[in-house]
Amino acid sequence: MNENLTLIWENCLQFMRDNLNAAEDNTDLKKLENSFDLLFDNVQPVSLVSNNLTLLVPSDFYKEYIEDNYLSLLSAALKKNIGKGVKLWYSVMENRPSGQEKPITVNFKGKSIPTPKIQETLPPSFSANLINPFVVPGMKKVNIDSNLKADFSFDNYVEGESNKFAATVAKSIAKRPGATAFNPLFLHGGYGVGKTHLGHAVGLEVKNSYPDKVVLYLSSEKFIQQFVSAAKAHKQTEFANFYQMVDVLIIDDIQFLSGKKSTQDSFFHIFDYLHQNGKQIILTSDKAPVDILDIQERIVSRFKWGLSAEIKSPDFDTRRRIIIDKLSRDGIVLTEDMLDYLASEVKTNVRELIGVINSVIAYSTIYKSDLSLELLKETISKIAANQKKVINIPYIQDVVCEYFGIEREQLLSKTRKREIALPRQLAMYFAKELTNATFTKIGEEMGGKDHSTVMYACDTIKDVSKIDKELKKYVKELGEKIRQ
Structure with missing residues (x-):
């Protein structure tokens, strides 16, 4: 093993040993150190290449035990002794394919270091009796259905600023x-x-x-x-x-x-x-x-x-190109005003847009009517009348973000700037008023906020809107937009 790597690892172990009792105030330190030594005496560093540290462990048990019990402490030790951004890998001895007892060589700072081969082939313990629906039984070679949809190709993917x-x-x-x-x-x-x-x-x-x-x-x-x-x-x-x-x-x-x-x-x-x-x-x-x-x-x-x-919701131009692409594959051509109307009416997402297009095509086919702007408006009107709007927290967030011209990430962030905090409080208020979500659930959906924060926001909007004309206007207009 390279002397530098040995020294680094020894420093990491010492750091962890020194900090063992940081979160274990009631634990016998001597027993803790003995357990630590028994575990890490069987762990060896084998390479450090481009901030990728590989540890040799005897079995999967050691790997899992380290991950479950020492990961935070080990991460702190690596950060202190190597630097930020270290990635940790494991080479498991018991997983080495048979006949490969000889180690391979990995370069570390220009020198050759013998290290066991990290498993790259199917383990010897592999069983053909897989609990998986994609396996075709009775085949000598395991075949897997990729479960891919042929229509979802790059050729059919319309690009725009949003994606x-x-x-x-x-x-x-x-x-x-x-x-x-x-x-x-x-x-x-x-x-x-x-x-x-x-x-x-x-x-x-x-x-x-x-x-x-x-x-x-x-x-x-x-x-x-x-x-x-x-x-x-x-x-x-x-x-x-x-x-x-x-x-x-x-x-x-x-x-x-x-x-x-x-x-x-x-x-x-x-x-x-x-x-x-x-x-x-x-x-x-x-x-x-x-x-x-x-x-x-x-x-x-x-x-x-x-x-x-x-990937954001498509803008007007992208929605328009999606419509043209979809209809051209079905041999249908719309006039410019029809394209503009359809693209302006459906703003939320691609799936809903395609659903409306399919409905328009079906309506035209069933009633044997030529597509026109009037038919388009009539069809969309009927679709809207037959669909009950689902008001949920993500929908409320989208409406609030669009109203104030902010991004969802800003709404869900921890910033307390008024231009973000007020929309966030309004979103919480309407989530409580218009859905069955609990304060806790609303807090989770609003970026992991505490339920008490949501309660405070709801009370604040309710009380202040009675005396603040601007806030009263926000509540009125947002309420109409969300319900419409």
């Missing part, structure tokens, strides 16, 4: 999956803005360019269901082994892992394995990583390793 950055990054990843700095790619934004489409587009492009790569798309709900089934059958290892086969993993609505501790633990280890072995990970969420509540800090930190890209 151009995310689309550019996605195309870069599709050319070199797992080999760019954008790993993981974390796509976030509101409902129906095209996050899922972009994830599928990457998967389809990878399958087209690299047919041998294993690509898998699934929702987080499906991932959770699979994990629960595997856990009940005591086949968590097979479950993890299955996902270690994947080259490009795309998981939709990752925010639903919130509160699922055991599933989060499994996801964390799968994520680490894939990332460490150069596999591409793409995640979508309706929230930015820091806004996902009740999820392990170590997972949130890994979300930030790659790139987080927001």
Whole structure:
């Protein structure tokens, strides 16, 4: 082992040993130190390359025990002795494929250091009896249905100011999956803005360019269901082994892992394995990583390793191009005034826009009427009349943000500037007035605020609006916009 690395590691151990009792005031320090020494006597640093530190541990148990009990302390030690941004990796001895007892060489500061090979192939314990619906039984070679939708390709993805950055990054990843700095790619934004489409587009492009790569798309709900089934059958290892086969993993609505501790633990280890072995990970969420509540800090930190890209609701020009693209594929042409009207009427998201387009086409076909501006207005009017508006907290947030001309991130932030604090209080007030959400739930949706903060906001708006003309005007106009 390189002398510099040895010294660094010894300094890290000493730092941790010195701070063992910081959070354990009632613990016998001697016993704590003995336990610490027994654990870390079997852990060795094997390489430090480009701020990536790899530790050799005897088994997965050691890795998990360190993560669960010493991660914060170890992170502080690494920051002190190496610097910020250190990434921690593990080489597990018991996972080395048979016949590979000889170590490979990793370069550290120009010198050759023998280190055990980090596992890159399917473990010997892999079982064909996978608890997973994507496995085709009876095949000698395991086949996985990528579960990708052919219509969700890059060719059918309309770019605009709201999604151009995310689309550019996605195309870069599709050319070199797992080999760019954008790993993981974390796509976030509101409902129906095209996050899922972009994830599928990457998967389809990878399958087209690299047919041998294993690509898998699934929702987080499906991932959770699979994990629960595997856990009940005591086949968590097979479950993890299955996902270690994947080259490009795309998981939709990752925010639903919130509160699922055991599933989060499994996801964390799968994520680490894939990332460490150069596999591409793409995640979508309706929230930015820091806004996902009740999820392990170590997972949130890994979300930030790659790139987080927001996709916003499409602007007028983008909505107009989406309409033209959709209708041209169905052989339908609208006049300029019809295009402008349709693009101006549906402002929220792409999914709703396409739904309205499909309704207009269906109405025209059923009643055998030529498309006209009058028919368009009549159809949209009927759609609006038959749809009961769903008023929920995200919708209220969108209306408030649009009214005051601020971003959602500002609304959910911790800033106390009046130009942000007032809209935030109004959003809390209307959330309580127009939904069945509790103060606690509203606080969670408003960026993790305490329930007492929400109660104070509601009381403040209610009382001050009685004597403040400007605030009274805000309450009146926002109430009308939210209900309309």
